[in-house]
Amino acid sequence: MTSLTILGIESSCDDTAAAVLRGQIGDTQVLSSVVLGQTELHANFGGVVPEIAARAHAEKLDLCVLQALNEAHVSLDNIDAVAVTAGPGLIGGVVSGVMCAKGIALAQGLPLYGINHLAGHALTPRLTDNVPYPYLMLLVSGGHCQFLIVAGPDQFQRLGGTIDDAPGEAFDKVARLISLPQPGGPAIEERAKQGDPRRFKLPRPLLDRDGCDMSFSGLKTAVLRQRDSLVQESTLAAQDQADLAAGFQAAVVDVLAEKTRRALELYVQLTDTPSICVAGGVAANMAIRSGLETSAAEFGADFIAPPLALCTDNAAMIAYAALEQMTTRDPDGMGLSARPRWPLDQTAPAMLGSGKKGAKA
Numbered sequence: 001m002t003s004l005t006i007l008g009i010e011s012s013c014d015d016t017a018a019a020v021l022r023g024q025i026g027d028t029q030v031l032s033s034v035v036l037g038q039t040e041l042h043a044n045f046g047g048v049v050p051e052i053a054a055r056a057h058a059e060k061l062d063l064c065v066l067q068a069l070n071e072a073h074v075s076l077d078n079i080d081a082v083a084v085t086a087g088p089g090l091i092g093g094v095v096s097g098v099m100c101a102k103g104i105a106l107a108q109g110l111p112l113y114g115i116n117h118l119a120g121h122a123l124t125p126r127l128t129d130n131v132p133y134p135y136l137m138l139l140v141s142g143g144h145c146q147f148l149i150v151a152g153p154d155q156f157q158r159l160g161g162t163i164d165d166a167p168g169e170a171f172d173k174v175a176r177l178i179s180l181p182q183p184g185g186p187a188i189e190e191r192a193k194q195g196d197p198r199r200f201k202l203p204r205p206l207l208d209r210d211g212c213d214m215s216f217s218g219l220k221t222a223v224l225r226q227r228d229s230l231v232q233e234s235t236l237a238a239q240d241q242a243d244l245a246a247g248f249q250a251a252v253v254d255v256l257a258e259k260t261r262r263a264l265e266l267y268v269q270l271t272d273t274p275s276i277c278v279a280g281g282v283a284a285n286m287a288i289r290s291g292l293e294t295s296a297a298e299f300g301a302d303f304i305a306p307p308l309a310l311c312t313d314n315a316a317m318i319a320y321a322a323l324e325q326m327t328t329r330d331p332d333g334m335g336l337s338a339r340p341r342w343p344l345d346q347t348a349p350a351m352l353g354s355g356k357k358g359a360k361a
């Protein structure tokens with residue numbers, strides 16, 4: 001395979017992103033990766049507003065692409081293929097990205113690849129660490145939570161996932177409940193350092209059930225009940241806040257670590273060199289990481305966490321997924337359409353309600 005230069009575009013939730021990637025499988029360089037966030041646009045609404053997101057993507061995509069080309073020191077004439085997130089996600093944003101990518105591909109006469117956003121996350125460990133197939137992937141973000149066995153550029157087996165909230169979403173909601181700022185994950189992790197994780201009895205949902213499915217919404221409700229009983233007695237003291245943060249985080253760690261053990265049990269039968277990889281913003285949490293590392297060590301598996309900028313939403317992962325998928329399929333071309341729902345593993349039963357905040361991963 002010769003070296004290729006690929007333009008990637010991502011706009012499926014609240015980040016407008018473009019990136020330029022150069023190389024071949026096993027030897028790829030990220031020449032640029034631009035991510036323009038929209039946090040302040042949605043700050044007053046308690047979540048991502050799809051119409052506002054779509055408009056912001058439409059306004060910023062061309063600038064974002066231009067910035068990515070400039071930072072990579074290339075022009076459109078140096079690009080060999082265009083890759084764009086074609087789903088799953090908020091449909092207005094996905095359509096904006098797909099239209100932008102089609103325009104560039106048509107004008108330049110380039111092959112166009114529509115990429116599944118989750119495939120982008122799932123293939124990132126190959127971009128960053130050349131992890132050999134098959135590996136186990138845990139996606140944990142504000143909108144997604146699932147275990148996947150990644151066996152090829154478009155071969156994904158879902159072992160289980162959340163049946164309600166994603167963990168990042170639960171961190172954000174719990175932070176709101178105990179008056180900590182957004183995003184809730186880093187705020188809870190920081191406050192938890194001063195807290196006693198054992199003061200409040202909080203549930204570890206679905207640990208009594210076989211398999212790798214998870215649930216975080218009941219845990220959030222349990223924190224709400226504890227908070228309400230504390231607030232009835234007096235105001236929520238700083239120590240109460242820290243103990244609730246620590247208790248909640250410890251419960252999430254326990255659930256993820258135990259479900260990871262179960263996923264590893266199934267996966268390690270497939271390979272002599274097992275690796276478990278993580279992606280998504282929640283993977284930034286050190287307590288969660290160390291829980292996952294312990295589970296990995298019990299099974300003799302390598303633990304791989306790509307650098308955070310490539311763990312969270314970005315367009316380099318979309319360009320890279322195209323580089324991999326070029327070896328297994330034809331480009332999509334102008335018939336490409338945006339898909340709000342697009343499960344990676346078409347054979348797995350439908351997820352009930354993962355990602356109420358929006359289809360992020």
Ligand code: KG4
Nearest residue numbers: 141142143168185186281282285312360361
């Ligand atoms: O992957 P990401 O940047 O965006 C998507 O959801 O796609 O993940 C953001 C989520 C937020 O819910 C945020 O609270 C959570 O990741 N997060 C964390 C931490 N840092 C970010 N959760 C727990 N601990 C953290 N340190």
Ligand code: ZN
Nearest residue numbers: 141313360361
């Ligand atoms: Zn994502």
